[in-house]
Amino acid sequence: MGNRNKDKVVIANCSGFFGDRLSAAREMVQGGPIDFLTGDYLAELTMAILFRTKMKHPNGGYVQTFLTQMEEVMGECLDKKIKIVSNAGGLNPKGLAAELEALSARLGLHPRIAYIDGDDLLPRLAEFQGMGEEFVHMDKNIPLKDAKGMVLTANAYFGCWGIVKALEEGADIIVGGRIADASVVAGPAAWWYGWKENEWDKLAGAYTAGHIIECGAQATGGNYSFIDDVPDFRKVGFPLAEVHPDGSFIITKHPHTGGLVSVDTVKAQLMYEISTPSYLTPDVIARFDTIDISQSGTNRVLVKSVKGEPPTDTTKVCINTLGGYRNSSVVVLTGLDIEKKAKIVEDALFDAVGGRDQFQVCDVQLVRSNSENPASNEEAFAYLRLSVIDSDQKKVDKFSARVVELALANIPGFTLTAMPAKGIPALIYWPALMSTKHINQHVVIGGNEFNIEFVKPVPGYPSPAPLKMKIPKIPEGKTVNSPLGRVFASRSGDKGGNANLGVWARTPEGYAWLEKYLTPEKLKEIMKDLKSFEIERYELPNLLAVNFYIRGILGDGVASSLRMDPQAKTLGEYFRAKVVEMPKNIVQR
Numbered sequence: 127m128g129n130r131n132k133d134k135v136v137i138a139n140c141s142g143f144f145g146d147r148l149s150a151a152r153e154m155v156q157g158g159p160i161d162f163l164t165g166d167y168l169a170e171l172t173m174a175i176l177f178r179t180k181m182k183h184p185n186g187g188y189v190q191t192f193l194t195q196m197e198e199v200m201g202e203c204l205d206k207k208i209k210i211v212s213n214a215g216g217l218n219p220k221g222l223a224a225e226l227e228a229l230s231a232r233l234g235l236h237p238r239i240a241y242i243d244g245d246d247l248l249p250r251l252a253e254f255q256g257m258g259e260e261f262v263h264m265d266k267n268i269p270l271k272d273a274k275g276m277v278l279t280a281n282a283y284f285g286c287w288g289i290v291k292a293l294e295e296g297a298d299i300i301v302g303g304r305i306a307d308a309s310v311v312a313g314p315a316a317w318w319y320g321w322k323e324n325e326w327d328k329l330a331g332a333y334t335a336g337h338i339i340e341c342g343a344q345a346t347g348g349n350y351s352f353i354d355d356v357p358d359f360r361k362v363g364f365p366l367a368e369v370h371p372d373g374s375f376i377i378t379k380h381p382h383t384g385g386l387v388s389v390d391t392v393k394a395q396l397m398y399e400i401s402t403p404s405y406l407t408p409d410v411i412a413r414f415d416t417i418d419i420s421q422s423g424t425n426r427v428l429v430k431s432v433k434g435e436p437p438t439d440t441t442k443v444c445i446n447t448l449g450g451y452r453n454s455s456v457v458v459l460t461g462l463d464i465e466k467k468a469k470i471v472e473d474a475l476f477d478a479v480g481g482r483d484q485f486q487v488c489d490v491q492l493v494r495s496n497s498e499n500p501a502s503n504e505e506a507f508a509y510l511r512l513s514v515i516d517s518d519q520k521k522v523d524k525f526s527a528r529v530v531e532l533a534l535a536n537i538p539g540f541t542l543t544a545m546p547a548k549g550i551p552a553l554i555y556w557p558a559l560m561s562t563k564h565i566n567q568h569v570v571i572g573g574n575e576f577n578i579e580f581v582k583p584v585p586g587y588p589s590p591a592p593l594k595m596k597i598p599k600i601p602e603g604k605t606v607n608s609p610l611g612r613v614f615a616s617r618s619g620d621k622g623g624n625a626n627l628g629v630w631a632r633t634p635e636g637y638a639w640l641e642k643y644l645t646p647e648k649l650k651e652i653m654k655d656l657k658s659f660e661i662e663r664y665e666l667p668n669l670l671a672v673n674f675y676i677r678g679i680l681g682d683g684v685a686s687s688l689r690m691d692p693q694a695k696t697l698g699e700y701f702r703a704k705v706v707e708m709p710k711n712i713v714q715r
Contacts (some may be wrong), residue, residue, distance in 0.1 A: 131161075134368045134376075135318040137311050137335070141165030141212070142342025144172045144189050150342070150364050151195035155202050157380030160366065161318070163203060164310040165212040166340040167192065170622060171693075173279050173304070174446050174553040174685045176216040187217035188301075193225055196299070201235055209298055211289055211314060213305040217279065219243045220570070222301050240292035242302035244568035244577075247280040247443065247560075254564060261443060261558035265623055265677060275447035275554055282560065283442045285408030286332075287323070288567035288578045289313025295571045304444060306407055308336025315369040323409070323581050330412035330434025331373025337405065337412075338377055338395045338429070339365040345377060345395040347385035349695075351615035351702060355391075358384040374430035376422060387425040390615055390632065393669050397628025399619040401675045402664050403592070404435075406442075408562070409581050411435040415592035415666050433590035439563070439583045445556035449686050450486060451522040451549035454513040455529040460496070460539040464508045467537045468492045471510055474536055478528050485522075487515035489688040509543070513688045515552045522549035555683025557622045593668040600638045601709040608713045610652075611702025614640065618697035623680045623687075625694035627701060630671035636712045637670035643706075644672060652704045 138160040140150040144167045154163055167189045180187035192214035203210055215222045223241035230237050247254060251270075255261070261270035261280075270277070281304035290313050292300045300313075315321070315332040338345050345365040347356040363383025368376040377392050379385060396414060403415035416433040459467045472490055482488045493509040500506040512529065516522050526546035533540050562580035569576040610629075613636055618627045629644065631637040646661040660677040676694075684692045691697070 130318060132371065134370055135162070135315055136160045137162040137164055137314050137339070137367045137369060139164055139166070139339040139342055139364050140195065141167055142340065142344060143167065143169060144175065144191070146342055148191060148194060152198045154364055154380070155199045155206070155208060157363070157383065160208055162314040163199070163208055163210045164314070165192070165214060166307045166310060167212065167214045168216060168304060168307075170444055170446070170555050171684045173217065173281060173444055177279050177446065178551070180217055185218070185221050188219065188222035188225075189214035189216055192222070193229060196226060197229060197233070200230060200237065201233060204235060204237055204298060209293065209314070211300045211310045213302050213310060215241060215243070215301040215303045217246065217303065219301050219303045223570075226299060226301070237298035238296050238572060240295065240297035240300045240569060240571035242284065242288040242292065242300065242305065242567055242569050244566055245281045245284050245303040247282055247565070248277065251277060251280055254560065257564060259560045259564065261445060261556070261560065264557045264559065270445065270556065270558065273447050273554070273556060275449045277445060277447050278553065279444070279446045281444050282565055283408055283444070284567050285309050285581065286313035286316055287409065287581070288569045290317045291569050291576050291578055292571055293317040295574065297571055307340040308333045308407060309409070311336030311339060311367060312407075312409065319371050324436070324584075326410050326434030326436060327432065328373035329410040331375060331429070331432040332369055333405070333407050333410055333412045334414070334417065334429060334432045335367040335369055335375045335377070338392055339367050341395060341398060343385060344398065345392055346379050346387055347391050349617065350386070350391050350394050351611060351617070351698070352390065355388065356386045360384045373432065374428065377427045377429065378425055387427055389419055389421050389427055392419060392427045392429070393630055393671065394615060394617045396669065397617045397630065397671060397673060399621055400626055400628070400673060401621065401662070403666055407437065408441045409437055411437060413590055413592070415668055416590055417668055418593060419669065431593065435589060436584035436587050437581050439561060440559040441562050441580065443558045443560050445558055446685070447554045447556055449552040449554035449682060450515050450517040451519045452513060452515045452552040452686065452688070453522045453525040453547070453549040454511060454688070455526045455546070456543040457510040457512070457529065458539070458541045458543060459508045459510055459537070460506045464494065464496060465492070468510045470537050471532065472512070474532055475512060475529055478531065479525065485514040485516045487688070489513040491690065493690065511690060515686065515688070519549060525549070551685075553683070553685035555622045555685065595667040596634070597638050597641070597667060598634050600642055601635050601711050604710045605707045606710045606713055607705050608708055609703055609705050611699070613708065613713055614702065616698030616701050618694050620680055620684055620693040621675075622683050623678055625676045625679045625697055627674040627676065627697050628671060629674070629701065630669055632670070633712065634670065637667065639709060639712055640672060641665060641667070646674065649674060652706065653701060
């Protein structure tokens with residue numbers, strides 16, 4: 127193990143998505159001692175964006191901004207022996223590695239650069255289907271062969287053992303394709319301590335750390351419900367995980383940075399984009415209902431006792447198909463008779479385009495944000511959003527122009543929020559599973575190549591028991607009407623066409639009421655626009671939390687969803703604004 131610290135390995139994150147703060151890499155390298163700099167750049171939407179860039183530039187398909195970050199920090203990382211691990215390779219890890227080699231030559235540096243591919247299934251899709259892999263849609267239960275649109279991308283999620291191999295071969299910088307978000311943290315920890323593939327609890331801890339820090343500042347006060355807790359939202363510090371030999375870890379951030387690391391900010395990220403308490407990764411199943419979480423100092427949170435189980439014999443595959451083209455226009459409706467005005471616009475528009483049947487999908491949403499007796503011009507506004515999807519690009523391109531043509535011949539006060547634009551591809555997200563026996567991680571470093579097999583399942587492995595929590599009786603006495611958000615925090619996000627809504631209490635008494643009160647049926651009663659969707663509920667008493675998984679709310683995923691919030695980011699704050707009757711003594715803090 128050389129001169130490595132035996133007590134902890136410090137793993138920093140510098141990116142939660144493609145487009146995150148460009149200066150974060152430099153801030154993490156210069157802000158304090160770290161052993162690894164990691165970044166997660168990929169999401170279902172990102173793969174679709176990278177596909178578009180690869181169509182324009184065949185040698186592209188990777189995250190260009192990663193090169194900008196590396197130009198700033200590569201030399202300093204080599205001097206400080208900080209290793210870099212990221213999935214910024216996107217659809218072209220080999221191309222990104224070549225660009226990194228060229229960049230290092232220009233800078234007069236000599237890092238050992240590794241890339242990991244093998245996740246791109248597109249060239250072999252027919253071959254895999256011939257082997258019996260049907261790539262059945264995880265929500266719709268339809269095989270890929272019955273998908274209507276052309277397949278554009280297909281990438282399997284990879285675990286951490288390719289990263290471990292690259293580090294064993296002396297890599298300083300590792301870039302991959304669809305390496306799972308949390309794998310970029312688990313790999314460094316597993317290599318640092320020499321963990322074996324079957325050390326399930328240690329790996330579950332590292333993967334949990336990875337899940338917490340992979341979304342950047344969302345663990346350090348970003349997107350956090352109780353905004354008054356956060357001292358400063360300027361230059362919020364990105365997160366660090368200090369992982370220990372047993373898989374426990376501390377979440378923290380560099381000193382003198384904005385944001386906050388508390389039990390609740392860490393819970394907020396734990397509750398992000400999950401479904402059941404079993405967090406599935408290619409290497410281990412981390413059981414989130416076994417997590418023990420506590421504050422261990424200012425901006426330091428200890429997470430321990432995470433239990434793990436062997437992985438399944440499948441891995442997730444992110445497939446994007448072309449579902450046609452989409453276009454939207456938003457008409458501003460002002461003042462009186464909003465519903466009448468909306469109907470006039472809608473009827474005139476669809477008459478002008480030759481009827482709704484001209485398009486495969488028509489969607490009309492009236493957003494009422496107007497006030498009675500408004501205090502300003504803007505407070506009189508409501509918004510009518512008109513959207514279409516169709517395989518005929520020309521027809522879709524003309525749609526917003528047809529809306530503009532109504533401007534002088536329709537309702538009083540007609541105006542738009544934006545000028546007409548051409549349609550954009552409606553990419554259908556197709557989540558599927560495939561057997562891990564057919565694919566390997568392909569690691570390339572210094573002219574050498576290695577194939578790393580997936581971890582095998584262990585039939586009959588006993589499931590660990592959830593962490594036991596003593597939940598008090600539900601508080602009795604006087605009740606008051608209060609917004610849910612005065613008592614509960616929430617975090618929501620997208621999982622393909624589905625969304626999750628995580629809700630948690632700050633006190634055991636609050637959780638006792640929450641667990642009994644907030645059933646899926648009650649949630650539909652409070653948020654009436656959810657009533658047509660199937661909702662599953664999962665309890666995590668160790669986190670004083672319940673998680674709701676709302677199926678189908680986002681249609682076919684973010685790149686084709688016609689919702690104004692296609693990633694369900696606002697769902698949690700919408701929930702918190704709802705006023706319900708609650709025991710007075712849980713509302714008083």
